[in-house]
Amino acid sequence: MSKExxxxxxxxxxxxxxxxxxxxxWVTEVLLSWQWIFLLVCSIVFTLVWLHLVKKNTLLLTLVNxxxxxxxxxxADTLGGELQLWDYPRMLLxxxxxxxxxxxxxxxxxxxxxxxxxxxxxxLAAAAGLSVLFAGVLExxxxxxxxxxxxxxxxxxSLPAYFLLFCGMKAAADGIGRRQAxxxxxxxxx
Numbered sequence: 265m266s267k268e269x270x271x272x273x274x275x276x277x278x279x280x281x282x283x284x285x286x287x288x289x290w291v292t293e294v295l296l297s298w299q300w301i302f303l304l305v306c307s308i309v310f311t312l313v314w315l316h317l318v319k320k321n322t323l324l325l326t327l328v329n330x331x332x333x334x335x336x337x338x339x340a341d342t343l344g345g346e347l348q349l350w351d352y353p354r355m356l357l358x359x360x361x362x363x364x365x366x367x368x369x370x371x372x373x374x375x376x377x378x379x380x381x382x383x384x385x386x387x388l389a390a391a392a393g394l395s396v397l398f399a400g401v402l403e404x405x406x407x408x409x410x411x412x413x414x415x416x417x418x419x420x421x422s423l424p425a426y427f428l429l430f431c432g433m434k435a436a437a438d439g440i441g442r443r444q445a446x447x448x449x450x451x452x453x454x
Contacts, residue, residue, distance in 0.1 A: 370426075
C-alpha cells in the first residue's frame with residue numbers, strides 16, 4: 265500500500281469520526297436548544313418578511329445579487345471554519361454549511377439593499393450602515409448567545425468584508441443587468 269493511499273484512508277477515517285462526532289454533538293447539545301429554536305424562528309420570520317418586501321419587478325437581478333452573495337458567504341464560512349478562524353457551536357444543521365440560516369439572512373439583506381438603494385451614493389451609505397450593524401452589533405450578539413465563536417478573527421475584519429461583499433455583489437448584478445439589457449436590445453423583435 266502506497267503512503268499516499270494510506271494517508272488518504274487515514275483522512276477518510278478521521279472525516280468519518282468527525283461526522284459522527286458532529287452528529288452526536290448536534291443531537292445532544294444543539295437540537296431543540298434555545299439557540300437552535302431562535303435560529304429556526306429567525307430564518308422563517310426573515311424569509312416571510314423578505315417575501316413581503318421583495319419587489320417583483322426587479323426580482324431577477326435581485327435574485328442574482330442574492331445568490332452571488334449566498335454563494336460567497338457559504339464559501340467564506342466554510343473556509344473560515346476549516347482555517348479555524350471561527351466556528352458555530354449552535355447551528356440548524358450538523359453538516360455542510362452549518363450556519364446557512366445566517367448566510368441566507370446576509371444574502372436577503374443584500375438583496376433588499378440592492379433593490380431599495382439602486383444609486384451608488386445611497387447604496388454606499390446604506391451598505392456602510394448595514395456593515396456596521398452586522399459587524400458591530402449582530403456578530404457580538406451571536407457570540408454572546410453562543411452561536412458564534414471567534415478564534416482568530418475580529419469584528420474589525422468583518423466590517424470591511426461586509427462592505428466589500430455588498431458593493432461587489434451590487435457591481436456584479438448591475439454588470440449582469442447591463443449585459444442582459446445590451447443583449448436584449450440586439451435581439452430582433454418578432
